[in-house]
Amino acid sequence: MAGGFDPIAEYKARTGKSAEWFARAREHLPGGVTGNVKFYPPYPVFAKRASGAHLWDLDGNDYIDYMLCFGPLILGHGHPRVVEAVRKQLERDGTTIFGPPHELETVMAERLNRIFPCAERVRFTNSGLEATLHALRVCRGFKRKNRIAKFEGHYHGCYDEALVSLTPSEETAGPYAAPQPVACSLGTSEYTLQSVQVLPFNDAEDTVRLLRAHKDDLAAVIMEPVQRGFIESNPEFLKAVRETTEELDIILVFDEVMSAFRMDRLGGAQTMYGITPDVMCLGKIVGGGFPAGAFLGREDIMDVVNPATRPKDNRVFHGGTFNGHPSVLAAGMATIDVLEEPDTYPRLAAKTSRLRNGLNDMFRRQGFEALAVGPGSTFNVVFARECARSYRDCMHFDANLRKEFDYGLLARGIHLHPDKPLYTCTELTDDDIDTTLSVAEEVLTKMRAAR
């Protein structure tokens, strides 16, 4: 770290118990964690409890939480309406889960079909990963074609085809106009690489050209309408993707696991952009803080899973023991109840803007080429002159400055995951925002002084 300012040492000095538990955890869990994304060096904060916008670690440090479990906790930790809904559901049901269908599945499906323009039929899953995996299989089954297209740098969960070209190096990725499929996990087969067409995000001309060239074997195009929660689609680009997929009869899938409830209004990125895909995927917030996901879309496409009308040799298999779990749906319903109240989105937008604008003013004042960017209640901090328009631009952000900033914040009671976007919640107070801004000011001042 730059001369005299060592935020990692500061972080270590106040997180001794996390270090102890990390040492114990790594004896049993590879890397001490139960998902690669949860690790950051030297070891992550180990959580003890949380409430509203705050989280406490094992050492008793109080953090303002902007990780919020990578996004789902839009109402903060343990929101009373969510907790109460789950408690009541468990009491009313007399069980944790039934097995046969129950009313809440239909009630939630009716609600989601009302909220999202593309949705006519719904199937529930237990995660965002499962939602995109099943959605893509549905597309392949419906179109009877085996290849799918995805955009470089877009994340759809951690399974084989979704990981293709997630984080390729510049050397392996090929020219941006014709990106190469790159395996981003060991264990990816050659067949998987061949079954994925990689596309350049926010590059309409080359995307359209590649779609035309591969139209005969593509079942679907899947995309994050807002890449990693902070890089927006250029509206002209998105329009071109929609028009071309429609013309070529390729299914357009919006992965709205991240964006569905985190734009500035209800209805997801498809409502914000006024572009309706054929199929969409949900996760995170739809489970109100419990494991959940769903894929939704046009009736004719979704019907390919229909066991009531289709013989088993002419349908797509979709299953899952815990799909549509009643307590999970109750938590999701309670969350959407709060989100549907007229002042929720405007209030959340006002809080997030104050924080984002405060950071941007500060970066300018302190002379850093840095930006807090992203729509709705998610944003990323990038140390660069301009926001990225694609994954390739992100490769040129200043990772060292971001690292100093992140650990400086972590060591002063601001919880985030290093190098990941930040999420806000309805329970964030004006005092929390003031505290965050003054901590950021202190960290940037130290970073500047140490240069």
Ligand SMILES: Cc1ncc(COP(=O)(O)O)c(C=O)c1O
């Ligand atoms: C856009 C997007 N799709 C899919 C997923 C996978 O969701 P899950 O982690 O619930 O499997 C994520 C997770 O971060 C995501 O951001």
